Amino acid sequence: MIPCRNNIRTMGRVLESVRGLCSQLVVIDSGSTDGTLELIESCREWCEVVLVQTHWRGFVRTSSMALGACTRGHTLWLDSDEPVSDELAESVRDAVGRGVAAAYVNRVVEFQGTLLVHSWQPEWRMRLIRMDLVHAGKARITGINPHNYLEVDDGIVVENLKGILIHDSFESFSEHLFNQYGLAKASAISLHEMGKETNALKMALSPLWSFFKQAMLKGSWRDGRAGWLAASTSSAGTLMKHMMLYELGKKS
Numbered sequence: 001m002i003p004c005r006n007n008i009r010t011m012g013r014v015l016e017s018v019r020g021l022c023s024q025l026v027v028i029d030s031g032s033t034d035g036t037l038e039l040i041e042s043c044r045e046w047c048e049v050v051l052v053q054t055h056w057r058g059f060v061r062t063s064s065m066a067l068g069a070c071t072r073g074h075t076l077w078l079d080s081d082e083p084v085s086d087e088l089a090e091s092v093r094d095a096v097g098r099g100v101a102a103a104y105v106n107r108v109v110e111f112q113g114t115l116l117v118h119s120w121q122p123e124w125r126m127r128l129i130r131m132d133l134v135h136a137g138k139a140r141i142t143g144i145n146p147h148n149y150l151e152v153d154d155g156i157v158v159e160n161l162k163g164i165l166i167h168d169s170f171e172s173f174s175e176h177l178f179n180q181y182g183l184a185k186a187s188a189i190s191l192h193e194m195g196k197e198t199n200a201l202k203m204a205l206s207p208l209w210s211f212f213k214q215a216m217l218k219g220s221w222r223d224g225r226a227g228w229l230a231a232s233t234s235s236a237g238t239l240m241k242h243m244m245l246y247e248l249g250k251k252s
Contacts, residue, residue, distance in 0.1 A: 001026040001066040005056070007080035008034040010168050015043055017083040021092060022076065024048045028066040030056040036080075059148040059186075064141045070131060077127045077150065081169045082107065088163025095128060095161060102139065102150070102158045103128040107165040111226050115166070119220035119230035126150040126158060127165065144194070146186040173229040180237035188244035197249045203242040211235035 004011060004027060018025070025047050027040050043049050050069050056062060067075060074096045078084070084092070088105060095103050104124040109116045129150055133139035139152045152158060170176040214220045214234045220227035 001070055001075055002078050002080055003028045003062050003066050004036055004080035005030040006032045006034045006036060008036050010081040011036050011039050013083045014078060014080060015039060019046055021089050022047055024072050026050045026066055026069045028052045028054065028062060030054060059146045060141060060143050063148050067134060067141055074128060074130050081167065083166045085163045085166055088161060088165060091161040091163045092128060100159050101130050101133060101156050102126055102152050103161045104158060105161050105165045107167050109167045116223045116226055116230060118218060118222045119227050121218060145190045146183045173233055176233050177236060180233055181240055184237050184240035185244055187241050188248060191245055192248040198242045198245045203246055206242055207235040207239040210238040
C-alpha cells in the first residue's frame with residue numbers, strides 16, 4: 001500500500017521496485033495533479049490496482065484507510081518516496097512465504113544517489129503485516145501526527161528483515177529544511193491538542209541535544225557534508241517544533 005500526493009519524481013522508481021513482488025497495489029491519493037495517477041494506472045498491466053482518491057485526512061487516518069483497502073494475505077506499507085532494495089524484496093518474499101506475522105525494515109536515506117549509512121541510523125520501522133492480524137484487531141496503524149506507525153499486540157513475534165528500504169525524500173537540504181517546517185507544525189499542533197507544553201529552556205536545549213545525537217551519537221559526521229547538514233536540519237526541526245508549541249501554549 002502506498003499513500004501519495006504529487007510524487008511524480010519518486011513514484012516511478014517505487015512502483016518499479018515492487019514489480020514482480022506484489023500482486024495487488026493499493027494506492028490512496030490525496031489530490032495528485034502532476035502525472036502520479038497516470039503512473040499508477042500503468043501498473044494495471046502487471047498487477048491489480050486499487051486506487052482510492054480522497055482528501056488528506058492526516059498521516060494516521062490516511063494510512064489506516066489504505067491498510068483497510070488491502071485484501072491480500074500480507075501488506076507491505078511503503079511511502080511514495082521509498083523504493084524497495086533488491087535484497088529487501090527477496091527478504092519480503094521469504095517472509096511472506098513463511099507466513100511471518102509482522103516484520104521491521106531498516107529505512108536508509110538516499111541523498112543525491114548516495115546512501116547516508118550513519119545519519120538517522122538505524123531506523124527500523126514495522127512495514128510488513130499479515131492481514132488476518134489487522135482484521136482480528138491485533139494490528140493497526142497508530143501514532144500522533146505526523147508520526148504514524150504499525151503496532152501489534154503483545155506476544156506477536158516481529159522479525160527484522162535483511163536489506164534496506166531506500167528513503168529518497170529530498171533533493172537538497174534546503175528542501176529538507178522546508179519539509180521539516182511542515183512536520184514540526186503538524187507535531188506541535190498534535191502535542192498542543194494533547195495538552196503538552198514546552199518552555200524556554202526546552203526550546204534552547206532540545207535543538208542542541210538533537211544536533212549532538214545525530215552528529216556524534218549516531219555518527220552522521222561520517223557521512224561527510226551531508227551528515228553535518230542532516231544533524232543541522234534535525235536540530236532546526238526540533239527548534240521549530242518547540243517554538244510553535246510554545247506559541248500555541250501562550251495563546252491558550
